[in-house]
Amino acid sequence: MVFVTKPPTENFSYPRGSKVSKFFAGIPLIDLSKPDSKQLIVRACEEFGFFKIINHGVPMEFITRLESEAIKFFSLPLSEKEKAGPPNPLGYGNKYIGKNGDVGWVEYLLLTANTESNSQRFLSVFGQNPEEFCSALNDYISAVKKMTCEILELMAEGLKIQPRNVFSKLLMDEQSDSCFRLNHYPPCPELQDLSARNVIGFGAHTDPQIISVLRSNNTSGLQISLRDGNWIPVPPDHNSFFINVGDSLQVLTNGRFQSVRHRVLANGSKSRVSMIYFGGPPLSEKIAPLQSVMKGEEESMYKEFTWFEYKTSCYNTRLADNRLGNFERIAAS
Template sequence: MTFEVVELMADGLKIEPRDALSRLLRDEKSDSCFRLNHYPPCPELQALGGRNLIGFGEHTDPQIISVLRSNNTSGLQICLRDKTWVSVPPDQTSFFINVGDALQVMTNGRLRSVRHRVLAESMRSRVSMIYFGGPPLNEKIAPLASLMAKGEESLYEEFTWWEYKTSAYKSRLGDYRLGLFEKKTGGAAGQ
């Protein structure tokens, strides 16, 4: 399903070849992984008078794409451009797609990774399953040539997926990790 989603994205953006993104996820050396998260209920939240308790802190996903499915328990929130946090209604029959930092670079900012977090729930467990679609470690991450308009400059310096991951491990979860790779001359690409 993820391969088809990124190929549909490629169609919409007129990226050539159509499998420019999916081939990175299909590669036998792909750095993709699957994770299962469990957020147990937090009954002590009621004693906190409605205050939020973070289950997983705010961040963007670093990979190309993330595909998430969860049980019918709330908690997932996204951050809008005005810094307002909005709850994503739970839907155990749907998949949620997140653009990752790598795809933001590959589209030269046309698609943006979304800052998100998970809040703890007082009475119900939240379970989420996430497929993180990452390229091979040696893959060079840069805007795709077929996507760049004539004369358009890259907002980012080219880097390998390994270089990005190495720098990300040295940062805090909520840090804007693409800032290290933004070109200093071409205007702000960041958040």
């Protein structure tokens, strides 16, 4: 099996001064079939910006089929995979994340969630028959999008705001700028020689969209940061999904929900494959705190911006930057 070209380890960063909490009770677990799920979702978004869901309704057949297709793609020779690149920003990328110098022990495919426009990109990779890959992609994204909209509507109900689709309509819009990412983290053999030091697979960041839906195989590596700065490992579960609050949802809720800082560490012996659906609004959509979320005389913490403006700003930053910083309102002294 051919994996990402092995780069020199010194090109990669190592997390320094990372603290791991000894008092963390665990990732919030929410059963979407239970009547109290909307209250639990709101609490998880307020406290962590992150939670795990079960009874999600996405057929396991769709999950395993797309993972199988992803593994087939990442197993191709590098010269073949590069036919789906370079990422600009969509397409195949290897090691380099974005254009601003971020590097990780990762290779990836970044695609639009509009699956029809993806098929042309894969003609050169899969010959004249990209249908199997694109069919698996379409089934998975369609099912996950439906589930994501249900979660966003439960959030609105839990916040007691109307209409119920105030968040989900942004993803359902025909112009929705949602995207989809397949990540492959090959085993990192250098970890055997680093005296248990960690190599960054994907650097610490928040997601700029409204919401992110992650599913991975049973290999560890994902970590989230708590409010106190402690890093918490997220135990893998290939049957479930993990939900991230994105920067845009943080703004829409005027900071009541906070986007979660997260990262991935490389694994010394096992390959990790993750699939992430990023639910984004239309490019022209104005993002600002919803009046229905504001309480009493509460003021907006953020300047209004369009998704296009924020997305453009994000592409011009490093992963670790505070991307919302330029859009925060600074209280007069």
